[in-house]
Amino acid sequence: MSTMTALRNPEHTSTAQRRELLALWAAWAVLIVTALIPVPGFGLIALAIAMVLPGYLIETRLIHMGQLEIVQRAGLWVVFSFMTWILVALPTILFARHMYWLADLAVVLLGTALAITFAPVRARD
Amino acid sequence: MTDLQEVVNPDSAVTPVQESRATKLLSVVILLSAQVFAVGTMVAAYSGITVGPRPQNFTLFWISLLTGLIVTVWVVATHIHRRGLVAWAIIGLGLLTYLPMYLRRPRAVFFDELAHFRQTQELASSGQLDAHSIVPVLPAFPGLHIAAATVSKLSHLDVWTSAHILLFTCHALAIVGIWALARTLNLRSPIPELAAVVYAVHPGLLYFLSQFAYESLAIVLQIWALVLFTWIVRHPHRNAVRGLPVFALLVLAVAATHHLTALFLAFFVVTAFIAMLITRAPRTQLIVAGSAAGLAVVVAGGWILFHSPSTVQYLVNFPQQGIKQIVDLVTGHHSAATARNAFGATALPSYEPALAYLQPVIVLALWILGAVIMWRQRRRAYAWWLVVVTGCYFVTLPLILTALGAAPAHRSWPFLWQAGSILMSISLVAAIAWASRRRFGRTLAWVVTTGLLAVLFIGSAASDFNAEARFPGKFESGIDGRQVDVETYAVAAWLRAHTVPGARFVAGDQYTAGAIAGLTRLTYDDQFPTWDVLFYPPPLADEPLDHLQDSGNKYLIVDTRMLETPFRGGYYLNSNEPGAFTRTTPLEPAALNKLDDQIAFTHLFRTKHIRVYEITKADEVGENEANEPGEK
Numbered sequence: 001m002s003t004m005t006a007l008r009n010p011e012h013t014s015t016a017q018r019r020e021l022l023a024l025w026a027a028w029a030v031l032i033v034t035a036l037i038p039v040p041g042f043g044l045i046a047l048a049i050a051m052v053l054p055g056y057l058i059e060t061r062l063i064h065m066g067q068l069e070i071v072q073r074a075g076l077w078v079v080f081s082f083m084t085w086i087l088v089a090l091p092t093i094l095f096a097r098h099m100y101w102l103a104d105l106a107v108v109l110l111g112t113a114l115a116i117t118f119a120p121v122r123a124r125d
Numbered sequence: 126m127t128d129l130q131e132v133v134n135p136d137s138a139v140t141p142v143q144e145s146r147a148t149k150l151l152s153v154v155i156l157l158s159a160q161v162f163a164v165g166t167m168v169a170a171y172s173g174i175t176v177g178p179r180p181q182n183f184t185l186f187w188i189s190l191l192t193g194l195i196v197t198v199w200v201v202a203t204h205i206h207r208r209g210l211v212a213w214a215i216i217g218l219g220l221l222t223y224l225p226m227y228l229r230r231p232r233a234v235f236f237d238e239l240a241h242f243r244q245t246q247e248l249a250s251s252g253q254l255d256a257h258s259i260v261p262v263l264p265a266f267p268g269l270h271i272a273a274a275t276v277s278k279l280s281h282l283d284v285w286t287s288a289h290i291l292l293f294t295c296h297a298l299a300i301v302g303i304w305a306l307a308r309t310l311n312l313r314s315p316i317p318e319l320a321a322v323v324y325a326v327h328p329g330l331l332y333f334l335s336q337f338a339y340e341s342l343a344i345v346l347q348i349w350a351l352v353l354f355t356w357i358v359r360h361p362h363r364n365a366v367r368g369l370p371v372f373a374l375l376v377l378a379v380a381a382t383h384h385l386t387a388l389f390l391a392f393f394v395v396t397a398f399i400a401m402l403i404t405r406a407p408r409t410q411l412i413v414a415g416s417a418a419g420l421a422v423v424v425a426g427g428w429i430l431f432h433s434p435s436t437v438q439y440l441v442n443f444p445q446q447g448i449k450q451i452v453d454l455v456t457g458h459h460s461a462a463t464a465r466n467a468f469g470a471t472a473l474p475s476y477e478p479a480l481a482y483l484q485p486v487i488v489l490a491l492w493i494l495g496a497v498i499m500w501r502q503r504r505r506a507y508a509w510w511l512v513v514v515t516g517c518y519f520v521t522l523p524l525i526l527t528a529l530g531a532a533p534a535h536r537s538w539p540f541l542w543q544a545g546s547i548l549m550s551i552s553l554v555a556a557i558a559w560a561s562r563r564r565f566g567r568t569l570a571w572v573v574t575t576g577l578l579a580v581l582f583i584g585s586a587a588s589d590f591n592a593e594a595r596f597p598g599k600f601e602s603g604i605d606g607r608q609v610d611v612e613t614y615a616v617a618a619w620l621r622a623h624t625v626p627g628a629r630f631v632a633g634d635q636y637t638a639g640a641i642a643g644l645t646r647l648t649y650d651d652q653f654p655t656w657d658v659l660f661y662p663p664p665l666a667d668e669p670l671d672h673l674q675d676s677g678n679k680y681l682i683v684d685t686r687m688l689e690t691p692f693r694g695g696y697y698l699n700s701n702e703p704g705a706f707t708r709t710t711p712l713e714p715a716a717l718n719k720l721d722d723q724i725a726f727t728h729l730f731r732t733k734h735i736r737v738y739e740i741t742k743a744d745e746v747g748e749n750e751a752n753e754p755g756e757k
Binding site for chain 2: 034043044046047050051058062063065067068069071072075076078079080082083085086087089090093097098099100101
């Protein structure tokens, strides 16, 4: 079931899935606000979200390494987040010789929104 | 032997143990108290140091780290079923291994990290990579700089604080990654947990991987790429389609972060594939492993060859020269330029070098035991991989006795110990299982294991983390980490305010050059033979002066403390200079003082020891000839 389907058919969505979706969208909202509007003291919240969220989406939506313990999976989320940062910034740095922060962020946001929308809520394992 | 085999049987289930709430609480209190004590002791170890460390600083340093080690092993030994507690103990140990370097340098002081610091600052402030003059290959490997600049941008913290956050995270991720790698190999607890602890005591984590340099991040990505590779290969039907593209992206991130790490990742995956061929793994597994190996080689090799081909020569040169120097040592043709004495003139307490000599012996014993156990598992590819990759560690050991081979040997250990930590953990757990069934008792076996790990910890640190790098102290000529001080920062601040970005300079020694290049926006000219101008007593010959004036360099920066002792790095500027490695006396003061009498050099700025001269071009000297040289 895709996220969009899950949102449209709440009767077919478990409470845990709905909570997860809600948490994801809330996390993105906080990240957008804190990243685009630099609020003193809120930067660390944005950092904490950005260090986990892209990796979380990649792990849970794409590969789902369920045999690992939760701490190990959390490690994987951070690693995949670092990977996302690097790969998203790489083309602009290498070809445009400049890192466009806003553009990068927009790409991450767009990519992740698409991932949430079209990827399965629970990857088949 | 039967009970040794049971240890590695693929059964990771842990028998739950019923504990009262009070017992559970007590174990949490003990763990947290020990960790707080370890942090407090480490802070004390780094407090009040002015001219250099005293014996009590080393004592406190080891009390802190060994407390962290002992409490983690205690949790693994007695509370393996408490997964949250085990996880926190392992993460805590990882964080503790970065604490010494965090306390060591409130700002960048090491040669390599000054270059990375400037690159990250440039990226965070202007969005552009810098054509770096000290480490020319840096722009081709921007992964660390992107990650650190992103932390800085997101958190609104300065670049150096962001670097610390990144490095603390990387340390925890590295040993959790080894834990996950052993877990994906389906090894039975407590092998994965103990493997994480063994990796925490390896040579490299305290110093090499604690520098703000690209390998500190790249190795974390590489370890987790191996985790992903293992996961894909173990269940190819289920995981390959989803896993391989993500694996390729992770390899690309590694390649874009650090060249050597990317090559080690390719080496590991290719050797794993070969091991699978030897053990005649199922066809599907071979296809998937071969695809992953091909991806790793193409992505890593392609990035280096097409994006930074000069790196190849850089990577080949050091081991090549090191092997040549080993041959010279064996054939008796060595000289002061090639040979290197282990712990010559070391400031470490005597027990550290002694344990450093014991460390390879323990590793060898555990490797042999591991190889014996793995022989019974020889139908499994990972058994071959663990034994062969760990064995490479012993191949690198002779290189540390050579001047140019020592650096690549040290740099290979954080990679080779990834397999080594798992193999040694298998040996240790097997020995514990064996002892537990005999009169020695399980408790004694764990105590001996902890003792062995403590010896490995101290011995490893001694071989990689010398006293000058480990603790702050007085200025020491030619010592990385001791040559950047408040004067250097003062000169850099003045240069940032009063010079044009991109202007070129030459310097009296490589560390001053590295610091100025790292802390300002000037460009160091590492091709100019500055020794022709600086190394000889007056008068300054016309030819080198003309050469310097026509070289396009605008500034000459000299730290007069280079006169105090012969440069301990073996050379002032590079290994091509006259007297490199063989110089036994420092330069004559007159060699530097002659600059003050030259009209071609104008004093721009000086501190107690550092002088900044402006180099006047030959055609401009005539115009200025009427003016006396003097300070501005």
